[in-house]
Amino acid sequence: MELTASVLAAPRTPSDEARVLVVLPSLGTSAAALWQQAATELGGLSPETTVIGIDLPGHGRSAALGVPTDTAVAPRIAMSDLAEAVLATLDRVLPDVAGAGAPVDLAGDSIGGAIALQLGLDHGGRFGRIAVFCTGAKIGEASAWEERAQTVATSGTPTQIIGSAQRWFGEGFMDREPEASAALLHSLQDADRHSYAALCFALADFDVRERLPEISRPLLAVAGSEDLPTPATKLAEIANAVPGAMLEVIEGAAHLVPAEAPAVTASLLDDFLRGKGLGGSAGSGTGASAAGVAGGVEAGLPTASGPREASRDDVREAGMTVRRQVLSDAHVDRANAKVDDFTADFQDLITRYAWGEIWTRPGLERRMRSAITLTAMIAGGHEAELAMHVKAAVRNGLTRDEIKEVLLQSAIYCSVPSANTAFSVASQALAEYEAETGAGAKATNPETNAD
Numbered sequence: 003m004e005l006t007a008s009v010l011a012a013p014r015t016p017s018d019e020a021r022v023l024v025v026l027p028s029l030g031t032s033a034a035a036l037w038q039q040a041a042t043e044l045g046g047l048s049p050e051t052t053v054i055g056i057d058l059p060g061h062g063r064s065a066a067l068g069v070p071t072d073t074a075v076a077p078r079i080a081m082s083d084l085a086e087a088v089l090a091t092l093d094r095v096l097p098d099v100a101g102a103g104a105p106v107d108l109a110g111d112s113i114g115g116a117i118a119l120q121l122g123l124d125h126g127g128r129f130g131r132i133a134v135f136c137t138g139a140k141i142g143e144a145s146a147w148e149e150r151a152q153t154v155a156t157s158g159t160p161t162q163i164i165g166s167a168q169r170w171f172g173e174g175f176m177d178r179e180p181e182a183s184a185a186l187l188h189s190l191q192d193a194d195r196h197s198y199a200a201l202c203f204a205l206a207d208f209d210v211r212e213r214l215p216e217i218s219r220p221l222l223a224v225a226g227s228e229d230l231p232t233p234a235t236k237l238a239e240i241a242n243a244v245p246g247a248m249l250e251v252i253e254g255a256a257h258l259v260p261a262e263a264p265a266v267t268a269s270l271l272d273d274f275l276r277g278k279g280l281g282g283s284a285g286s287g288t289g290a291s292a293a294g295v296a297g298g299v300e301a302g303l304p305t306a307s308g309p310r311e312a313s314r315d316d317v318r319e320a321g322m323t324v325r326r327q328v329l330s331d332a333h334v335d336r337a338n339a340k341v342d343d344f345t346a347d348f349q350d351l352i353t354r355y356a357w358g359e360i361w362t363r364p365g366l367e368r369r370m371r372s373a374i375t376l377t378a379m380i381a382g383g384h385e386a387e388l389a390m391h392v393k394a395a396v397r398n399g400l401t402r403d404e405i406k407e408v409l410l411q412s413a414i415y416c417s418v419p420s421a422n423t424a425f426s427v428a429s430q431a432l433a434e435y436e437a438e439t440g441a442g443a444k445a446t447n448p449e450t451n452a453d
Contacts, residue, residue, distance in 0.1 A: 003059055003067065003079070003083060003084075003087040004064070004065055004087070004090075004091075005056050005057060005058070005059065005064045005087050005088065005090075005091045006056070006057050006062070006063040006064040006065070006091075007054050007055065007056045007057075007091050007092075007094075007095045008033060008034060008054070008055050008056075008057070008062075008063060009052065009053070009054055009055075009099055010025070010033065010034065010037055010038055010041035010042075010053040010054065010055045011041040011042060011044060011045035011051070011052065011053040012045075012052050012053075012099070013049055013050050013051070013052060014049065019050045020050050020051075020052070020104045021050060021051050021052070021104055021105045021106070021107065021130075021275070022051070022052045022053075022054060022096065022099070022104050022105070022106045022107070023044070023051055023052070023053045023054070023106075023107045023108075023109060023271070023275065024054050024055075024056060024088070024092060024106060024107070024108050024109070025037040025040075025041065025053060025054070025055050025056075025109045025110065025114070025260075026055075026056055026058075026088065026108075026109070026110035026111070026113075026114030026115070026117050026118060027055070027057065027058060027061065027062070027110075027111060027114050028111045028112030028113055028114055028136070028257070028258060029058070029112060029113045029198065029201050029202070029205070030061070030159065030162065030166055030186075030189065030190035030193055030198065031061065031062075031186050031189045031190065031258070031261075032055075032057055032061055032062030032063070032189040033055025033056060033057050033062055034055060034062060035062070035182075035185045035186045035188075035189045035261070036111060036186065036258060036260050036261050037053070037055050037111075037260050037261075038055075039182070039260075039261065039264035040260045040261075040264035040265075040267040040268050040271075041053040041055070041268075042264075043264050043265050043267070043268030043269075044267075044268040044271055044272060046268075047268055047269065047272040048272050048275070048276075051275070052099055052104075054092075054095065054099060056088055056091050056092075058084070058113070058114075058197070058201060059079075059084075059087075059194075059197040059200065059201070060193055060194025060195075060196065060197020060198060061189065061193045061194070061197065061198075062189060066194035066196065066197045067079075067194070067196055067197045067200055069196040075155060076151055076154075076155045076195075076196045076197075076198075076199030076200045076202075076203065077196070077200050077203075078200065078203045079200045079201070079203060079204050080204055080207060080208075081116055081117060081120045081204050081205075081207070081208045082120055082124065083204070084113075084117050084120070084201075084204060085117050085120040085121045085124055085125070088117060088121065089121065089125055089128065092106070092128075105130040106128065106129055106130060107129060107130045107131045107132070107133075107275050108121060108122075108129045108131070108132045108133070109132070109133040109134070109135065109260075109271060110133075110134060110135065110137070111135040111136050111137065111257075111258060111259065111260055112135070112136050112137050112141070112231075112232065112257065112258075113137070113141075113201060113204070113205060114135075114137075115134035115135055115136065115137025115138075116137050116138070116141065116205070116208055118132050118133075118134050118137075119132075119134060119137070119139060119210055119214075119217070119240070120208075120210065122217040122219055122221070123210060123213055123216055123217060126217060126218055126219050129219055130219070130220075130275075131219060131220045131221070131222070131274060131275055132217070132219050132220070132221045132222075133221070133222040133223075133224065133270075133271060133274060134221065134222070134223050134224070134237070134240065135224045135225075135259045135260060135267075136224070136225065136226055136229050136231075136232050136237075136256075136257050136258065136259055137232055137236065137237070137240075138232050138236035138237075138239065138240070139209065139210045139211040139213075139214055139236075139239060139240055139243070140208060140209040140210070140211055141205055141208065141231070141232060141236070142205065142231070144206040144207065145206075147202045147203065147205045147206035148202070148203070148206050150162075150199075150202050151199040151200075151202035151203050151206070152199070154195050154198050154199045154202065155195055155196055155199035157195075158195045159190055159191055159192075159193045159194075159195055159198050160191055162190060162198075163187055163190060163191060166187065166190055167183075167187060169230060169231050169256070169257055170183075170186065170256060170257045170258050171183060171256050171257075171258065171262060172226065172227075172228040172254050172255050172256040172262055173228065173254070175256075175262055179261075179262075182261055186258065186261060211239070211243070214239075214240060214243035214244050215243055215244065215245065217244045217245075217247075218245070220246060220247075220274075220277075221240070221241075221244045221246075221247040221248070222247070222248050222249075222250065222270070222271075222274045223237035223238070223240045223241040223244075223247060223248070223249045223250070224237065224249075224250045224251075224252060224259055224267075224270060225237040225238075225249070225250070225251045225252070225259075226251070226252050226254075226255035226256045226257060226258075226259050226262065227251050227252065227253045227254060227255065227327070228254060228255060228256040228327075229255070229256045229257045229259075230256070230257075230369075230398070230399040231257050232257065233367055233368060234249075234251050234364070235364035235365075235366075235367050235368075236367075237249055237251075238364040239364060242364075248274075250270055252266055252267075314354065317354050317358035317359060318350065318353050318354045318358055319358075320357075320358050320362050321353040321354050321355075321356070321357030321358025321359070321361070321362065322334070322353050322357065322358075324357050324358075324361045324362050325353060325357040325361070327397070328357075328361065328368065328372075328394045328397060328398060329390065329393075329394055329397075330393070330397065332438075333390065337349065368398040368399070369395075369398050369399045369400055369404075371398070372391065372394060372395035372398045372400055373395070373400065373404070373408050375391050375394075375395075376388065376391055376392065376395060376405070376408050376409075376412075376424075377408060377411075377412055377415075377416070379391055379424075380409070380412040380416050380420050380421065380423075380424045381412070381415075381416045381420065383420065383423075385423065385427050388424060388427050388428070388431075389427050389428075389430065389431040389434075390431075392405060392427070392428045392431035392432060392435075393431055393432075393434070393435045393438075396432070396435055402432065405428060405432075409421055409424050409425055409428060412424060
């Protein structure tokens with residue numbers, strides 16, 4: 003497996019403080035399409051830094067994996083194979099782009115972040131600092147990756163374009179940045195199908211959750227607030243497990259933070275690579291309230307081990323943020339408009355305890371919380387709340403089929419009459435959701451089809 007490296011940013015003049023940042027892309031993208039703008043921004047902040055992008059097999063400028071042209075079967079590779087290939091590429095190109103002894107840092111998005119974690123575990127001594135974006139120590143479910151591998155190996159990467167366009171970008175990004183989003187989707191379309199499928203196999207087998215405490219390098223985990231495939235809980239899991247790690251959440255971004263928020267990405271990396279504290283230093287694009295879950299920066303969100311010390315206002319603010327993300331701004335605005343002296347305390351109770359203490363916890367992903375809530379609404383016969391949470395479930399990434407399965411299971415454990423009512427309520431709620439958003443519920447599962 004031979005990978006190709008490209009210099010995305012380089013010092014104009016030699017510097018005694020020269021350092022190297024290696025950036026790795028997500029599945030379906032090239033290093034240039036995903037990282038070039040952030041690398042350019044970083045070059046302005048840190049002119050002594052050389053940024054090297056390394057393309058995945060069969061992506062960007064890297065050669066495809068060797069597969070007979072008449073086969074529909076992709077080779078099976080592991081994340082450790084990709085990590086070794088990245089290391090071999092660095093050994094080959096570093097002497098030509100940086101002076102001997104220049105420290106080398108690492109950053110990767112999605113599968114690129116998974117490779118960075120693997121390198122931190124297997125070759126941590128080779129790197130100074132590691133930043134992982136929109137990734138997880140385990141991403142999605144193996145069965146979904148296996149299925150996608152077979153689909154792409156047989157029918158090609160164009161089968162993934164619509165789903166990826168839905169998962170990759172935060173709301174409005176494609177309209178605001180048509181050239182950047184088009185470049186990313188073109189890199190997906192141009193990717194070699196067998197190489198893409200092989201990377202799906204690597205993701206299917208990848209799970210380093212138990213090994214995270216072994217990582218000894220300074221680590222920054224960065225999430226997008228709108229990322230469904232690898233939500234902030236995935237990055238919090240990493241930050242909580244790696245000693246001294248820090249977490250940042252980028253508001254409004256989804257699965258490709260380096261492309262969606264290049265200036266914020268560059269500022270975060272500049273601070274992190276210089277050893278500065280984070281938490282708001284990168285500007286208004288950061289989710290300061292979620293910063294540093296494991297790094298000591300004050301935060302108002304609970305963690306997997308229990309509620310953090312936080313003020314009443316901090317908890318309420320965090321709860322209101324999640325409530326708006328799950329139920330929509332329109333719904334929350336309508337609820338707030340009805341608040342009066344009699345109901346104000348009850349609304350405050352809901353926001354602080356239901357949303358600020360429970361829904362913010364990283365112990366369960368929002369998709370699972372939605373499935374649990376749907377079941378509870380059915381069991382309790384709460385039809386109005388069921389309709390509201392059906393729409394919330396779609397926002398949290400459940401597909402129509404998954405909602406149907408929740409309702410079917412409720413027929414066994416809650417009663418057939420309850421499920422009968424639930425199907426009627428859910429059908430109407432899904433139709434209303436489509437009318438409100440102008441699009442149907444997603445046909446793919448964003449959590450199990452991450453990149």
